[in-house]
Amino acid sequence: MLLVSDFPEWFLVTTAVSLGLVFGSFLNVVIYRLPRGENVAFPGSRCPACGSPIRGYDNVPVLSFILLRGRARCCRARISIRYPLVELAGGLFAWSLLDLLLLDRAGDTPFGIGAALFAAYLALGLGLIAAAFIDVEHMVLPDEITMGGALLGVVTAPLRSDLAAVASAPWAGTLAPLGAAAVAWGDSVFGALVGFLGIWLPFDLLYRHLRGRTGMAQGDAKLVMLAGAWFGWPGALFALVAGAVQGTLGSAALLLTRGRIEEPPAVREERAALRAAIEAADGEERAALQAELDGDPLGTEPDPGALQTRIPFGPFLVLAILEYLFFGPALVARYLDWALP
Ligand SMILES: [Zn+2]
Numbered sequence: 146m147l148l149v150s151d152f153p154e155w156f157l158v159t160t161a162v163s164l165g166l167v168f169g170s171f172l173n174v175v176i177y178r179l180p181r182g183e184n185v186a187f188p189g190s191r192c193p194a195c196g197s198p199i200r201g202y203d204n205v206p207v208l209s210f211i212l213l214r215g216r217a218r219c220c221r222a223r224i225s226i227r228y229p230l231v232e233l234a235g236g237l238f239a240w241s242l243l244d245l246l247l248l249d250r251a252g253d254t255p256f257g258i259g260a261a262l263f264a265a266y267l268a269l270g271l272g273l274i275a276a277a278f279i280d281v282e283h284m285v286l287p288d289e290i291t292m293g294g295a296l297l298g299v300v301t302a303p304l305r306s307d308l309a310a311v312a313s314a315p316w317a318g319t320l321a322p323l324g325a326a327a328v329a330w331g332d333s334v335f336g337a338l339v340g341f342l343g344i345w346l347p348f349d350l351l352y353r354h355l356r357g358r359t360g361m362a363q364g365d366a367k368l369v370m371l372a373g374a375w376f377g378w379p380g381a382l383f384a385l386v387a388g389a390v391q392g393t394l395g396s397a398a399l400l401l402t403r404g405r406i407e408e409p410p411a412v413r414e415e416r417a418a419l420r421a422a423i424e425a426a427d428g429e430e431r432a433a434l435q436a437e438l439d440g441d442p443l444g445t446e447p448d449p450g451a452l453q454t455r456i457p458f459g460p461f462l463v464l465a466i467l468e469y470l471f472f473g474p475a476l477v478a479r480y481l482d483w484a485l486p
Pocket of ligand 1: 192197
């Protein structure tokens, strides 16, 4: 049987990091197109400034940005630093994942299982990175990522829990670092249910009844459900608590350094575009568009005053979920040691 250790470490690292960089480059397309309702696969990459197609040799992750000194070849427009940063995040995440799942383990993982495991967690991490950036820019967490990611967590739980069940296998050393991160299928479904019933549903009902519209917390609740699907109810609880603490600290830091938190420009533009469409339409179409605006939690300007500021919660939740993936089991063990001496 082909084992992960049959391959030299430099080969595994190079392959993983290259995959992470290339998918990170694709993430930039996802971050731009998904919230705008465009197809993420076609057409190929285009310059965000002038729309010219980008050639393959100008689309090499990170390297092209450095060689072109941060400007597009077609029209010399400035390229946002976000592009190479997202690519780097993809590469770094893939490397950390390889280290967590497969490298430096006492035993050997069969290559097929290792590759499937790596692919599943890579998809999770890339989806979370995309969700964080989309939320910062548009204050929206797309269902494709939150619901799709939760589904992936439930579907891959048997693969991940099989690993836990065969902890006595010779390559069981691979499992130790995963700890709580490897959950049984039942725990995965239960964790997702806790996220759904305990957070999403109450938030949704509350907002509908109090405000007459669905809450903007809905996407955040779905993200907590995703954490439950991947890591069981302790993962959902950790994401919620750590996310809230980090969100509070983050908002406080932003308020202290900037004085106030501005709404992202894209949110203002989307609201303005919808209002313009309402002005231009009439009859049934106008009523339908007006209903869309009324039902949109971002449909009105934020109330003035720092404490009413809208701040995306998604990035803080994403951070908490990634923390749980890499450090969760160790953190929980430390906490239990301290709380239950
Ligand atoms: Zn251009």
